[in-house]
Amino acid sequence: MIENKIQKILDKFNRDKTRLMDILLHIQSEIGYIPQTLIQPIADGIDLSAADVLQTISFYHFFTLKPRGKYTIYLNNSIVAYMMGREKVAKVFEEECGCKFGEVTEDGLIGLFDTACIGMSDQEPAALINGKVFTNITTFRAREIIRDMKQGRKVEEMFATTFGDGKNASPLIRTIVRNRMKRTGPVLNMSYKAGNTLLKQVAQMTPKEVINEVKLSHLRGRGGAGFPTGLKWEFCRRASGEKKFVFCNADEGEPGTFKDRVILTEKPEMLFEGMTIAGYAIGAKEGILYLRYEYMYLKKYLEDVLDRLRKNNQLGPNTANIKGFDFDIRIQFGAGAYVCGEESALIESSEGKRGEPRNRPPFPVEKGYLDYPTVVNNVETLCSVVRIIQNGGDWYRSLGTEESTGTKVLSVSGDCRYAGIYELEWGFTVSDILEMAGAENTLAVQVGGPSGALIGPDDFNRTLCYSDLATGGSFIIFNESRDILRDVVMNFTEFFIDESCGSCVPCRNIPTLLKHKLEKILQGHGTEKDITDIKEWGNMMQINRCGLGHTAANPVLTSLKNFRHLYEDKIQKTVEFDSGIDLAEAVAESCEFVDRIPKF
Amino acid sequence: MSKPIIATTSLAGCFGCHMSFLDIDDRLLDLIELVEFNKSPINDIKNFTNVCDIGLIEGGCCNTENIHILKEFRKNCKILISFGECAIMGGLPAMRNDVPVRECLEEAYLSGPSTVNEERILPNDEELPMILNRVYPCHEVVKMDYHLPGCPPNADLIWDVLHALILDVNIELPYEVIKYD
Known part of the structure; x- marks a missing residue:
C-alpha cells in the first residue's frame, strides 16, 4: 500500500534525484513522517544511496523519521516570541498535553516542538500547527487549542478569530495572519x-x-x-x-x-x-x-x-x-x-x-x-x-540616498506600539523609525536580525543605508525592561548554534563556546580573560565559508562592542582566573550512580 | 646559575604525548644537560620537591584527581603548557561528553557486551577519584600559558618549544608544524 504510494510520488517527479526535496515533502505530507523503512526504496527509485537520502532528511528541521503526532505544534522560539509571552504559553501546552517540548503524547495525538522564527514577529507568540499558522497565542488560547485537539477537531476549525486583512482572507489562503502594513x-x-x-x-x-x-x-x-x-x-x-x-x-x-x-x-x-x-x-x-x-x-x-x-x-x-x-x-x-x-x-x-x-x-x-x-x-x-x-x-x-537608492521594506517588531511592515526610502535614522513605530524607553535595537548589529541609544542617530547600517529588513526593538545578555544575545546565539550547517569548524564550534562563556559571565564567574577570549574567538568566524558563518558571532560581538558595560559589570575585577566549575555539581551524577557520598 | 626545572604529568591521556617526548631521541642527552627534572613519570618523582619553571600537562581532566594534580602543577610551575590534543580540547576521552555520565558508567560496569559483573559491583571506594560530569580541557580548570597542538605533538616541535623556552630565544612555528587537518 505505502510502497505503491511511494512509487507514484517518485513517478510524479520522474524519478529525478534533484527533486528529492519535493519527493520527501510529498511523502511526509502523505504519511506524517518518513518511515526509516522507506529510505532504501526511495534511494533505489532515484538512483541515490540510502545515506544520501538520509543526509537530506536529517538536515532539515521539518523532516522527521519518527511520527510527530496527529497534531504537530511547532511553537516559535525566536526572541520576539519570548518577549511576547512564549514561556507561559509553552508551559500551558506542556501541562495540557502531559509531555515536554520535543516529545509526542503517549497516545500519539499531539507533538510539541520548538521551531525558529516563522515570520510572524509582529504577532507573537505564534505557532505552526499542521502547516496552519496560529498567531497571538495566549495561555487561554493554548488551552482551547489542546481541548479542540482532544475532541478531534480539524485544525482550520480551531481559529477563534476572523481571517486576517487583505488577501489573507481570500478563499485560497484563509489564515488569521495579519499584514500590518x-x-x-x-x-x-x-x-x-x-x-x-x-x-x-x-x-x-x-x-x-x-x-x-x-x-x-x-x-x-x-x-x-x-x-x-x-x-x-x-x-x-x-x-x-x-x-x-x-x-x-x-x-x-x-x-x-x-x-x-x-x-x-x-x-x-x-x-x-x-x-x-x-x-x-x-x-x-x-x-x-x-x-x-x-x-x-x-x-x-x-x-x-x-x-x-x-x-x-x-x-x-x-x-x-x-x-x-x-x-x-x-x-x-x-x-x-x-x-x-x-x-x-x-x-x-x-x-x-x-x-x-x-x-x-x-x-x-x-x-x-x-x-x-x-x-x-x-x-x-x-x-x-x-x-x-x-x-x-x-x-x-531619485528615491533614497546617493549610494543607497530606492526603498527598503522593514519588518518592525518587539517593544513598540505599531509593529508591522514599513516601506521607507533609504536614509531614515533609527530614531525616525522608533518614533514611527511608537517605541518608548528603547534600550537597544537589533538592526538586520541576529546576523546584523545590536545597537544602543548612542547609535540611534545612524541612518539605514548600505554605507552605515545595512539591513535585510529585520528591525527588533528592546525596551529598558529587557535583559540584553540573558534574553537577547543568548537567544540569538542559540539560534546560530542550531542553524549552522556544520561544514566549517569555526561556525560549528565557536558559537557554542561563546554560549558557554556567556553563561559563565552571567553566573558571575567571568573574568577579563573571558571577554578577550570572546573577542578573539569571535573574529575567527571570518574564515567560515558563507555569510551565515561570518555573522554567527555577531550577537555576542556587537553587544560587546555597543554594550560593553553589561559584560564588565558582571565580571570579577580582582580575579585573574576562574574556572567556573562547581566540583560538587560536577561529581553529583557519577557519585549518585555508584552510591557514594562526595567528599573533598 | 641553577638549571631550569621541568615537571610533566599525564592526566586523562594515553601517555602518547610522553612517548612523543621520548622521540626527541638523542636530544634527550642535550636536554638533561640543560634542565633538571622534578615531578614526572619519566623519573618517577611523585611529589613536587621544588618550584618548577615549566610544567607539561598531557590529557584533560576526567576525574577529581586530575583536577587536584593540575592545580598542584599550577601552584608549582611558572609556565604551564597544554601538551597535546587531550590537554587542549579533551581529545578522545571527551567523546563521552555528549553522553550522560550515568549511561557511561552503566555501560562500562553493568550492561556492556563484554562486561561480566554478576554481583553488580560499582567502583565506589573512597580511595578512588570521583568521575566528573564531563571531560574538561586544562585551560577550563586553571590558567594555561601555552598550547602545544598535535596528537601527539611532533617530537621536533616539543624539542623546539622547550629549547626556545629554556634558552629564551624566538621560535619558528611554520604552518605545517601546527596544522593538523
Missing part, C-alpha cells in the same frame, strides 16, 4: 497593475536595455548582502550555458523578518512579473521561487496566481508575446533551514541535497542550479525591478 512605497503601493510593465514595456525592450535600466537605478540586493542587481544580471547574461535560471529567494529565515510574507500575500503578481523580467534579461526560461516551508499556507494561492498568469500570457509559451521567450515559474519548498537563505545553499537544497553553502568561485551566475548560470534575487529586489522598468532607473535613483 504601516507604511507603503513603490513596492507595496496598491496602484500596481499586474502585467502592464511586462506586456507593454518589457516586450518593446531588448534584454540589454532591461539590464541597463536596472543598472541605471543602482538597485542593490535587498536580501541583505547588497550586491548590485544589474551587474549580477549582466554577469549571468554573459556567462555561457545551454540554459539559465532565475531564482527568487523567499527563504526569509532571519529572525524578525516577515516582509516577504506580506509581499507574497499581497503582491505575488508583481514578484512573478519581476522574475519574468529577470528571466528575459538574462535569457532564462525557468524561474524557481524557493519558498520557506513555514509559508506552505500560501501554496494553493500562489499556484493559482501562476495559473492565472499563464492564462494571461504573462507566463508560458511566447510570454508577453515575445517570440521564443517561453518562461515559466515553479515553486520549490524548503523544509526548515536558515542557511538555505544563502544563495548557494538554496541552490543545493533545490537540487535535493543538504543545504550546505558551496565554495566560491564559481559564483552562481556562472555555475548555479544544476551547474547552469543562475541569478538568485530576493523577493523585494524582484518587485523593485518592476517599478524600475515602469518608471525608469532615473526615477528610482
Whole structure:
C-alpha cells in the first residue's frame, strides 16, 4: 500500500534525484513522517544511496523519521516570541498535553516542538500547527487549542478569530495572519497593475536595455548582502550555458523578518512579473521561487496566481508575446533551514541535497542550479525591478540616498506600539523609525536580525543605508525592561548554534563556546580573560565559508562592542582566573550512580 | 646559575604525548644537560620537591584527581603548557561528553557486551577519584600559558618549544608544524 504510494510520488517527479526535496515533502505530507523503512526504496527509485537520502532528511528541521503526532505544534522560539509571552504559553501546552517540548503524547495525538522564527514577529507568540499558522497565542488560547485537539477537531476549525486583512482572507489562503502594513512605497503601493510593465514595456525592450535600466537605478540586493542587481544580471547574461535560471529567494529565515510574507500575500503578481523580467534579461526560461516551508499556507494561492498568469500570457509559451521567450515559474519548498537563505545553499537544497553553502568561485551566475548560470534575487529586489522598468532607473535613483537608492521594506517588531511592515526610502535614522513605530524607553535595537548589529541609544542617530547600517529588513526593538545578555544575545546565539550547517569548524564550534562563556559571565564567574577570549574567538568566524558563518558571532560581538558595560559589570575585577566549575555539581551524577557520598 | 626545572604529568591521556617526548631521541642527552627534572613519570618523582619553571600537562581532566594534580602543577610551575590534543580540547576521552555520565558508567560496569559483573559491583571506594560530569580541557580548570597542538605533538616541535623556552630565544612555528587537518 505505502510502497505503491511511494512509487507514484517518485513517478510524479520522474524519478529525478534533484527533486528529492519535493519527493520527501510529498511523502511526509502523505504519511506524517518518513518511515526509516522507506529510505532504501526511495534511494533505489532515484538512483541515490540510502545515506544520501538520509543526509537530506536529517538536515532539515521539518523532516522527521519518527511520527510527530496527529497534531504537530511547532511553537516559535525566536526572541520576539519570548518577549511576547512564549514561556507561559509553552508551559500551558506542556501541562495540557502531559509531555515536554520535543516529545509526542503517549497516545500519539499531539507533538510539541520548538521551531525558529516563522515570520510572524509582529504577532507573537505564534505557532505552526499542521502547516496552519496560529498567531497571538495566549495561555487561554493554548488551552482551547489542546481541548479542540482532544475532541478531534480539524485544525482550520480551531481559529477563534476572523481571517486576517487583505488577501489573507481570500478563499485560497484563509489564515488569521495579519499584514500590518504601516507604511507603503513603490513596492507595496496598491496602484500596481499586474502585467502592464511586462506586456507593454518589457516586450518593446531588448534584454540589454532591461539590464541597463536596472543598472541605471543602482538597485542593490535587498536580501541583505547588497550586491548590485544589474551587474549580477549582466554577469549571468554573459556567462555561457545551454540554459539559465532565475531564482527568487523567499527563504526569509532571519529572525524578525516577515516582509516577504506580506509581499507574497499581497503582491505575488508583481514578484512573478519581476522574475519574468529577470528571466528575459538574462535569457532564462525557468524561474524557481524557493519558498520557506513555514509559508506552505500560501501554496494553493500562489499556484493559482501562476495559473492565472499563464492564462494571461504573462507566463508560458511566447510570454508577453515575445517570440521564443517561453518562461515559466515553479515553486520549490524548503523544509526548515536558515542557511538555505544563502544563495548557494538554496541552490543545493533545490537540487535535493543538504543545504550546505558551496565554495566560491564559481559564483552562481556562472555555475548555479544544476551547474547552469543562475541569478538568485530576493523577493523585494524582484518587485523593485518592476517599478524600475515602469518608471525608469532615473526615477528610482531619485528615491533614497546617493549610494543607497530606492526603498527598503522593514519588518518592525518587539517593544513598540505599531509593529508591522514599513516601506521607507533609504536614509531614515533609527530614531525616525522608533518614533514611527511608537517605541518608548528603547534600550537597544537589533538592526538586520541576529546576523546584523545590536545597537544602543548612542547609535540611534545612524541612518539605514548600505554605507552605515545595512539591513535585510529585520528591525527588533528592546525596551529598558529587557535583559540584553540573558534574553537577547543568548537567544540569538542559540539560534546560530542550531542553524549552522556544520561544514566549517569555526561556525560549528565557536558559537557554542561563546554560549558557554556567556553563561559563565552571567553566573558571575567571568573574568577579563573571558571577554578577550570572546573577542578573539569571535573574529575567527571570518574564515567560515558563507555569510551565515561570518555573522554567527555577531550577537555576542556587537553587544560587546555597543554594550560593553553589561559584560564588565558582571565580571570579577580582582580575579585573574576562574574556572567556573562547581566540583560538587560536577561529581553529583557519577557519585549518585555508584552510591557514594562526595567528599573533598 | 641553577638549571631550569621541568615537571610533566599525564592526566586523562594515553601517555602518547610522553612517548612523543621520548622521540626527541638523542636530544634527550642535550636536554638533561640543560634542565633538571622534578615531578614526572619519566623519573618517577611523585611529589613536587621544588618550584618548577615549566610544567607539561598531557590529557584533560576526567576525574577529581586530575583536577587536584593540575592545580598542584599550577601552584608549582611558572609556565604551564597544554601538551597535546587531550590537554587542549579533551581529545578522545571527551567523546563521552555528549553522553550522560550515568549511561557511561552503566555501560562500562553493568550492561556492556563484554562486561561480566554478576554481583553488580560499582567502583565506589573512597580511595578512588570521583568521575566528573564531563571531560574538561586544562585551560577550563586553571590558567594555561601555552598550547602545544598535535596528537601527539611532533617530537621536533616539543624539542623546539622547550629549547626556545629554556634558552629564551624566538621560535619558528611554520604552518605545517601546527596544522593538523
